[in-house]
Amino acid sequence: MPIVFRKRKKIGPIILNFTENGFSSWSIKIGRWSWNSKAKAHRYDLPGPVSWRSKKG
Template structure:
């Protein structure tokens, strides 16, 4: 297992994600709710170490 480079740039509720190859994806986080452009999934932070995730709909 090798070392992995990751960097996040936060601009208000918008989060830009970068890897060693450059731009990776963007996320939007408002309060406990978030959405990621790569996974196209909604996530809601629950109390403690838990979170709820709804994957993109499958047709």
């Protein structure tokens, strides 16, 4: 199992995601709702350890 480098930089509601190769994707999170540029999917955090995610494109 290789070790993977990941880093997240949060600027307000915008989150920038980096890997060992550099910039990976960006996300926006407002309250319980979020959207990721790489997955192009909406996610809504539900109570407890559950979340709802829309299907890709």
